[in-house]
Amino acid sequence: MSASGPFDTAIVGVGATPYYRRGGSAPQTITELAGKAIIAACEDAGLSVKDIDGFAYYSGAGAGYGQSMDTATFMETLGIPEVTFSAALTSGGGGSAGSIGLARAAILAGDATVVVTVMALQQVKQRLGTVFGAVAPSPENSFLQPSGLVGPGHLMSVLARRHMHDYGTRREAFAEIALSSRENALTRPKAIMRTPLTLDDYFNARMIADPLCLFDFCLETEGAVAVLTTSAERARDLRRTPVGVVAAAHGGVREWGRAFAWYGMPDEYFASSGHAPIARRLYDRAGITPDDIDVALIYDHFTPMVLMQLEDYGFCKKGEGGPFVESGAIRYKGGSIPVNPHGGQLSEAYVIGMTHIVEGVEQIRGTAVNQVPDAKLALVTGGPAALPVSGLILGRMA
Amino acid sequence: MSTLTTTLPPAGIQITTDSATEPFWQAAKENRLVAPRCADCGTFRLPPSPFCPTCQSQNVDWVTLSGRATVYSFSIVTGVPGQPELTLAAVVVDLPDAPGARLVSNVIDTDPDAVRIGTPLIVDFIEIADGWKLPVFRVAAEAAAPAGR
Numbered sequence: 405m406s407a408s409g410p411f412d413t414a415i416v417g418v419g420a421t422p423y424y425r426r427g428g429s430a431p432q433t434i435t436e437l438a439g440k441a442i443i444a445a446c447e448d449a450g451l452s453v454k455d456i457d458g459f460a461y462y463s464g465a466g467a468g469y470g471q472s473m474d475t476a477t478f479m480e481t482l483g484i485p486e487v488t489f490s491a492a493l494t495s496g497g498g499g500s501a502g503s504i505g506l507a508r509a510a511i512l513a514g515d516a517t518v519v520v521t522v523m524a525l526q527q528v529k530q531r532l533g534t535v536f537g538a539v540a541p542s543p544e545n546s547f548l549q550p551s552g553l554v555g556p557g558h559l560m561s562v563l564a565r566r567h568m569h570d571y572g573t574r575r576e577a578f579a580e581i582a583l584s585s586r587e588n589a590l591t592r593p594k595a596i597m598r599t600p601l602t603l604d605d606y607f608n609a610r611m612i613a614d615p616l617c618l619f620d621f622c623l624e625t626e627g628a629v630a631v632l633t634t635s636a637e638r639a640r641d642l643r644r645t646p647v648g649v650v651a652a653a654h655g656g657v658r659e660w661g662r663a664f665a666w667y668g669m670p671d672e673y674f675a676s677s678g679h680a681p682i683a684r685r686l687y688d689r690a691g692i693t694p695d696d697i698d699v700a701l702i703y704d705h706f707t708p709m710v711l712m713q714l715e716d717y718g719f720c721k722k723g724e725g726g727p728f729v730e731s732g733a734i735r736y737k738g739g740s741i742p743v744n745p746h747g748g749q750l751s752e753a754y755v756i757g758m759t760h761i762v763e764g765v766e767q768i769r770g771t772a773v774n775q776v777p778d779a780k781l782a783l784v785t786g787g788p789a790a791l792p793v794s795g796l797i798l799g800r801m802a
Numbered sequence: 803m804s805t806l807t808t809t810l811p812p813a814g815i816q817i818t819t820d821s822a823t824e825p826f827w828q829a830a831k832e833n834r835l836v837a838p839r840c841a842d843c844g845t846f847r848l849p850p851s852p853f854c855p856t857c858q859s860q861n862v863d864w865v866t867l868s869g870r871a872t873v874y875s876f877s878i879v880t881g882v883p884g885q886p887e888l889t890l891a892a893v894v895v896d897l898p899d900a901p902g903a904r905l906v907s908n909v910i911d912t913d914p915d916a917v918r919i920g921t922p923l924i925v926d927f928i929e930i931a932d933g934w935k936l937p938v939f940r941v942a943a944e945a946a947a948p949a950g951r
């Protein structure tokens with residue numbers, strides 16, 4: 405397969421609920437939020453929910469932290485008559501982009517024809533920020549939890565510290581990622597954070613897990629997003645400009661493994677995003693290089709992990725992520741590789757990676773709020789997190 | 803000088819064990835820091851797990867370590883929900899006599915600014931819930947000073 409197509413599969417519909425601050429989506433339920441997103445995606449595509457015959461989840465079909473989604477429940481309440489594929493990538497948010505690859509696999513195998521990927525998230529029962537501190541002790545996490553690294557951002561602050569030590573990366577670089585994302589969110593009607601963020605604001609913010617402060621952490625929001633994938637052939641007859649699945653990959657190497665909950669990673673992996681193997685496979689499959697990517701939708705739960713992904717995806721050399729972002733390279737206006745023009749999880753909304761897929765689709769359709777002119781290839785990533793992590797390249801249908 | 807670093811409230815720290823990890827915690831009760839070393843190929847691993855990742859052997863020698871460690875990386879954690887007064891130096895440490903194995907722990911009773919990558923540490927043990935003890939670390943020079951605070 406190559407970047408110019410023809411592609412075998414395409415994303416044909418995206419749908420979302422409004423995005424809410426923590427607690428704001430009540431009294432809707434997870435099933436209700438997810439159902440609204442699925443219906444919206446079907447309307448976008450010009451399909452009926454009854455056309456859905458496959459579900460390709462990630463995060464083990466979990467909905468945020470401690471809740472879950474269920475195919476049979478969706479079938480019952482939405483009136484989906486028959487499902488011929490229902491599966492999930494394992495682990496957590498690292499699989500978001502890769503779930504489109506799971507949908508593609510189902511379609512190419514002939515197991516399903518219209519596959520939905522959905523994520524819904526509420527954070528009242530358990531919030532993201534302290535998720536690891538709140539789980540019951542297990543033999544494995546007994547080696548982690550007592551340290552007070554209570555959430556994923558706390559865990560990744562340790563990787564960020566090592567990156568600063570190994571490569572001289574400065575907090576100014578993390579700040580630039582937060583500021584750039586915020587600037588992009590200002591023009592987004594759905595964004596949660598729509599007030600400008602200054603460097604002073606950043607450096608005056610509360611430290612949470614030094615070297616990381618409040619603005620290095622993503623938002624704790626609520627909402628649901630659904631994406632519909634089908635065969636390229638069928639996509640041509642639908643309402644919207646189809647967005648080709650150029651390449652998708654998930655997985656990773658043992659040195660990343662349980663990632664930031666293990667910490668045994670050798671030096672070159674410790675201060676990294678774990679995405680280097682995914683990047684290699686994606687570019688190989690697409691027959692492209694990082695220079696060919698027009699817009700990068702980089703999973704941004706924590707600012708340093710954006711920086712490390714930029715290195716692992718080859719937008720700059722390993723260790724040079726700091727100077728690279730500080731140069732303005734990731735800005736929507738004037739950057740060499742615009743990153744998260746939708747404001748990302750740092751400033752628009754956090755739905756565990758799904759908003760990045762939506763933005764990738766809108767950029768390739770040419771309908772994004774902050775449209776990158778003539779965007780032909782979009783990179784979407786999932787994770788860094790415990791394996792699998794994942795990536796996706798979207799492109800225009802030939 | 804900033805607040806000295808500490809741990810989460812010890813009485814609230816709970817651990818559980820399984821057959822692979824139990825010897826680590828039993829040794830901690832005796833104020834010994836131990837690590838499993840593969841009895842066939844000599845590879846250390848932490849946390850303890852059922853198989854040697856190098857040779858897949860399940861034979862293990864539990865080696866009592868010197869308790870010396872160095873900071874590989876760290877984070878200064880403040881504002882933990884429900885514990886606003888605490889300053890935690892959460893550390894990932896290298897263990898010089900268990901090469902390749904790392905431990906996640908806290909450095910206690912120090913100015914947080916004194917914690918650096920490469921800082922030498924020495925183990926100590928604190929009592930936690932259910933009669934268990936948790937290995938924690940002190941900055942090595944401080945540990946050499948007379949006991950008592």
Ligand SMILES: [Zn+2]
Binds near residue numbers: 842
């Ligand atoms: Zn072995």
